[in-house]
Amino acid sequence: MAAGRKRDAAATRSAILASARRAFARSGYDGAGVREIAEGAGVTAMMVNRYFGSKERLFAAVIADVMAGPSILTPENLDAADLAARMAAILVDITKAGDTPLDGFLIMLYSASSERAADIGREEIERHYHRTLTAALPGDLAAERAGVLLAIVAGMQVMRQMIGLPALAGADPEVLRKLLEPVFAQLLSKPFQHKD
Amino acid sequence: MAAGRKRDAAATRSAILASARRAFARSGYDGAGVREIAEGAGVTAMMVNRYFGSKERLFAAVIADVMAGPSILTPENLDAADLAARMAAILVDITKAGDTPLDGFLIMLYSASSERAADIGREEIERHYHRTLTAALPGDLAAERAGVLLAIVAGMQVMRQMIGLPALAGADPEVLRKLLEPVFAQLLSKPFQHKD
DNA sequence: ATGTGATGTCTACAAGCGTAGACTTGGAGG
DNA sequence: CCTCCAAGTCTACGCTTGTAGACATCACAT
Known part of the structure; x- marks a missing residue:
């Protein structure tokens, strides 16, 4: 004890x-x-x-405990004008290498090969992240855009922390922010219209 | 037998x-x-x-067997002018739900929680995917941009196939292509310059 | 047809897993 | 001080895992 x-x-x-x-x-x-x-x-x-x-x-x-903690999708972040920049900064910071206090997303990714764990994870991602983000997105295709955004977040966690791809794990945080911000901005952009 | x-x-x-x-x-x-x-x-x-x-x-x-097979990063794709569109289309197709013939990326993601498996996976991703893609990218920060691109590919696989996020797993492929193409185009774009 | 080596199976072991039940110990209320 | 229930430990069961060694069997070359 x-x-x-x-x-x-x-x-x-x-x-x-x-x-x-x-x-x-x-x-x-x-x-x-x-x-x-x-x-x-x-x-x-x-x-x-x-x-x-x-x-x-x-x-x-x-x-459940992890979900109760802080995340990228806090209300004050979602309402901010520079949401893309904030998301990029927070994502880069969260996924920095080493013994970071890992957030729940990563736990679920690591556990996704277990069927029961994946079920629990999907449910929580859906409820906690996807629904919140979708609601905050103006314009068309909000659910799909939110999904792609979450996929990018997940992918960065996977590559930086799980796989540890050197080009990402060892990259200058400032550079990563500069790369991610326009990507996020594009998916978040208000006047998104489904044109075809 | x-x-x-x-x-x-x-x-x-x-x-x-x-x-x-x-x-x-x-x-x-x-x-x-x-x-x-x-x-x-x-x-x-x-x-x-x-x-x-x-x-x-x-x-x-x-x-090794998986790596020997076809991937997004074939030479004719890398040289194509519409690389972004091709990548988007192939990614969406590869990650479609159901009993898809899954490619090696997904195997590694599922196995990333095993340390030995993650080592093997990182080595192969580095050698086979990241190096090839980096070499094909003109402009600054090629390694980091390639890393982010691979992270997006990984994230889409994770969210569509591992987690099975409904908004992505059940989305119209055409919509996903339209969302991903400009994202890829932005990271692939030739005149990428590190400005600060 | 007959060895003979490759091909495949059977049994088993040592370790680790999640879990259950019986047991021991501590600390607060009478 | 003594009791008694919560808090915590011990031992063990049944199962699965990766792996090893002894055994069986088929096909081919002589």
């Missing part, structure tokens, strides 16, 4: 949740073991099941 | 490779089991190790 804490149910629960978040972000749903998660929280494996019922329920709790 | 084939080493090897490709594309490196792969090829699990040495070596062989 962790030295600093003794028999505090709420604290133990938080410790397990935090450890699980780290573990899932590092190894994905399948890769992270219950014993490993428990050790990271300073308890035994059985406490995970005592507090969360099962590994699957723990994963769902982690995703 | 498969009914149609009898004691043909080359055919058995191909069958295992093909089955492994399907299995890895469906479940990722960790998710796909050797027994499952073997069954898909109509043999026993031990044949996998006999022909490929280990699961890890099998995975490397699958990636």
